[in-house]
Amino acid sequence: MTREMGRPWLLTLLAAVLAGLMVGSLTLGYVAIPPGQVLGALVTPAETPVSLIVQELRVPRTLLGLFVGASLGIAGAGLQGLLRNPLAEPGVLGISNSAALGAVATLYTGIAATAPLALPAAAMAGALLAMLVLYGLAGREANVQTLILAGVAISSLAGALISVALNLAPSAHATTEILFWLLGSLADRGMDHVAWGLPFMGAGIILLLTAGRALDALSMGEETARSLGFNLTGLRFRVIAGATLAVGAGVAVSGSIGFVGLVVPHILRPLVGYQPARLLPASALGGAILLLLADMGLRLASDEVDLKLGVVTALVGAPFFLHLVLKTRRMTV
Amino acid sequence: MRRGSGRGTCRHRLRCLPALVLAGLLVLAATRSVAGNPPRVVSINACTDQLVLKLADPDQIASVSEYAGSPSFSVMAEVAKAYPKNQGHAEEVLVHDPDLVISGPYTNRATANRLEALGYRVVTLDSPDTFPGIRDNLRRMGRLLGHPERAQRLIERMDRILAAVAAELPPENRRLRALALRPNGVTVGKGSLLDTVMQAAGLRNVGRELGAGSYRELPLEHLVATQPDLLVLASSDTAQPSLAQGVMHHPVFDALESRREPVWLPGRLWTCGGWFNAEAVARLAEHAYGIRVDSEE
Numbered sequence: 001m002t003r004e005m006g007r008p009w010l011l012t013l014l015a016a017v018l019a020g021l022m023v024g025s026l027t028l029g030y031v032a033i034p035p036g037q038v039l040g041a042l043v044t045p046a047e048t049p050v051s052l053i054v055q056e057l058r059v060p061r062t063l064l065g066l067f068v069g070a071s072l073g074i075a076g077a078g079l080q081g082l083l084r085n086p087l088a089e090p091g092v093l094g095i096s097n098s099a100a101l102g103a104v105a106t107l108y109t110g111i112a113a114t115a116p117l118a119l120p121a122a123a124m125a126g127a128l129l130a131m132l133v134l135y136g137l138a139g140r141e142a143n144v145q146t147l148i149l150a151g152v153a154i155s156s157l158a159g160a161l162i163s164v165a166l167n168l169a170p171s172a173h174a175t176t177e178i179l180f181w182l183l184g185s186l187a188d189r190g191m192d193h194v195a196w197g198l199p200f201m202g203a204g205i206i207l208l209l210t211a212g213r214a215l216d217a218l219s220m221g222e223e224t225a226r227s228l229g230f231n232l233t234g235l236r237f238r239v240i241a242g243a244t245l246a247v248g249a250g251v252a253v254s255g256s257i258g259f260v261g262l263v264v265p266h267i268l269r270p271l272v273g274y275q276p277a278r279l280l281p282a283s284a285l286g287g288a289i290l291l292l293l294a295d296m297g298l299r300l301a302s303d304e305v306d307l308k309l310g311v312v313t314a315l316v317g318a319p320f321f322l323h324l325v326l327k328t329r330r331m332t333v
Numbered sequence: 334m335r336r337g338s339g340r341g342t343c344r345h346r347l348r349c350l351p352a353l354v355l356a357g358l359l360v361l362a363a364t365r366s367v368a369g370n371p372p373r374v375v376s377i378n379a380c381t382d383q384l385v386l387k388l389a390d391p392d393q394i395a396s397v398s399e400y401a402g403s404p405s406f407s408v409m410a411e412v413a414k415a416y417p418k419n420q421g422h423a424e425e426v427l428v429h430d431p432d433l434v435i436s437g438p439y440t441n442r443a444t445a446n447r448l449e450a451l452g453y454r455v456v457t458l459d460s461p462d463t464f465p466g467i468r469d470n471l472r473r474m475g476r477l478l479g480h481p482e483r484a485q486r487l488i489e490r491m492d493r494i495l496a497a498v499a500a501e502l503p504p505e506n507r508r509l510r511a512l513a514l515r516p517n518g519v520t521v522g523k524g525s526l527l528d529t530v531m532q533a534a535g536l537r538n539v540g541r542e543l544g545a546g547s548y549r550e551l552p553l554e555h556l557v558a559t560q561p562d563l564l565v566l567a568s569s570d571t572a573q574p575s576l577a578q579g580v581m582h583h584p585v586f587d588a589l590e591s592r593r594e595p596v597w598l599p600g601r602l603w604t605c606g607g608w609f610n611a612e613a614v615a616r617l618a619e620h621a622y623g624i625r626v627d628s629e630e
Contacts, residue, residue, distance in 0.1 A: 031425055031428045112442065116446050190450055
């Protein structure tokens with residue numbers, strides 16, 4: 001714990017990088033617009049194609065990249081802290097898959113085509129339903145192991161039902177649509193996505209941020225945390241509800257995006273002195289950075305290949321994660 | 334919010350003019366599109382691209398999708414070279430500020446929703462799998478683009494070819510039983526465009542007997558059991574495939590080889606619905622029954 005108080009500049013640095021990436025994300029698109037014009041178009045009324053592109057397409061895309069990334073990062077950090085398991089991430093408790101299943105159901109039935117809000121609403125509903133089932137299965141006082149196992153079961157069931165939907169899809173068109181949606185994307189979202197997605201993601205992120213001190217105590221063991229006066233049942237609810245709101249809304253906006261919630265907390269943990277309370281805000285910023293980077297990368301490559309966001313985060317995240325695992329092993333062996 | 338009103342003023346093209354200052358794309362549009370003139374369109378779907386390229390005046394076409402230029406998919410690949418391509422992103426549409434956006438069933442839902450929210454007129458055309466559906470699509474596209482008479486001529490030419498083939502077909506009991514093979518051992522039955530084309534060419538589609546819909550993997554046991562007279566190789570390539578395409582390496586195909594030479598249909602003739610499907614019908618009928626119809630333009 002020698003580095004416990006180290007690197008107080010970390011959050012400032014992450015925030016600065018994030019700000020730079022946001023500007024980058026605004027200037028990068030499918031149509032070449034000089035950066036100067038982009039910044040000018042931010043303030044001029046949306047009457048020209050350029051300001052329409054900037055204000056109605058790139059601004060929402062950048063904001064959503066920021067908040068979805070932050071949601072995934074902080075939810076991963078919160079769940080890893082709560083479950084005291086390095087493999088925990090939003091997918092482990094079934095949140096991601098259940099939200100995806102809700103969305104896929106609207107694509108499968110075609111409701112998504114008639115009512116644009118049906119898909120995100122169903123995704124949110126799927127995530128909340130998974131949380132209720134999780135509590136029903138595992139009980140309020142369940143130990144961590146039961147919680148994880150119940151979560152994995154829910155996740156597998158939702159994944160299996162998604163496969164059924166893909167298998168029985170009414171047309172090749174529906175199959176393609178479901179498949180592409182599952183790969184994740186922030187393309188051509190608008191301010192309306194920001195308007196309904198932000199309250200959920202914001203509430204989830206705030207809930208998770210308030211769990212910091214209790215998670216710090218929990219890192220010293222359940223008994224210690226209890227003796228320090230922390231209510232572990234309440235903590236568990238706060239973290240899981242926060243992750244459900246943030247990740248559910250994130251999936252509703254962007255489809256399934258893996259690896260951010262898993263990798264980002266691992267990268268940042270040594271830099272915050274292994275303190276969950278400091279890891280939470282850092283992971284939010286880190287998640288936003290990783291997602292914006294991935295989203296910019298796929299736009300840069302879009303002339304050559306049409307990559308989906310979830311694919312890029314996995315492509316970047318997996319090797320990095322492997323590297324981390326090997327490095328930790330060398331250190332401990 | 335701002336979205337609605339901003340777009341509202343932009344409908345009057347002249348007020349948008351000073352700002353069309355984008356790399357190379359700017360000069361478009363400005364002088365055209367006074368009310369009553371044919372609309373300027375952006376097509377963001379591989380199938381609608383071809384109809385737009387065929388039916389619209391050149392100066393009506395602001396942009397077509399990148400697939401329009403691919404000879405594998407598009408019978409209009411040559412013509413498409415002259416126009417800016419898009420990958421179907423909303424940004425690429427906005428830059429042209431068209432009067433009309435034409436999309437297909439495979440268009441990304443988020444993109445179509447976004448464009449509509451920004452005040453653009455987005456028309457989504459079905460991908461038809463019957464000739465009446467193709468005629469409807471051509472007529473609708475003709476009306477949308479302001480050239481119904483061109484659509485009518487295309488339909489008449491298509492119908493002439495179909496009628497000429499139909500007049501020469503052998504009686505029902507002498508028609509060949511054919512099986513369509515798409516890449517990766519996929520076959521089709523009722524409810525697919527390829528089935529419609531095969532029926533019009535007087536082929537009895539074995540895929541129907543197997544209960545295949547628009548897409549069904551074909552277990553090779555079925556191939557052996559049904560013993561089709563003719564294989565229709567529906568590839569997505571521009572060049573005739575070798576007798577390869579994965580599944581066809583299997584020894585069970587040798588059992589069929591004593592029969593007829595398979596017939597090859599390039600993807601551009603059967604993937605999308607359009608006047609060119611008549612050419613696919615003519616090719617099949619010529620191969621199967623020696624019927625010669627002038628189907629080229």
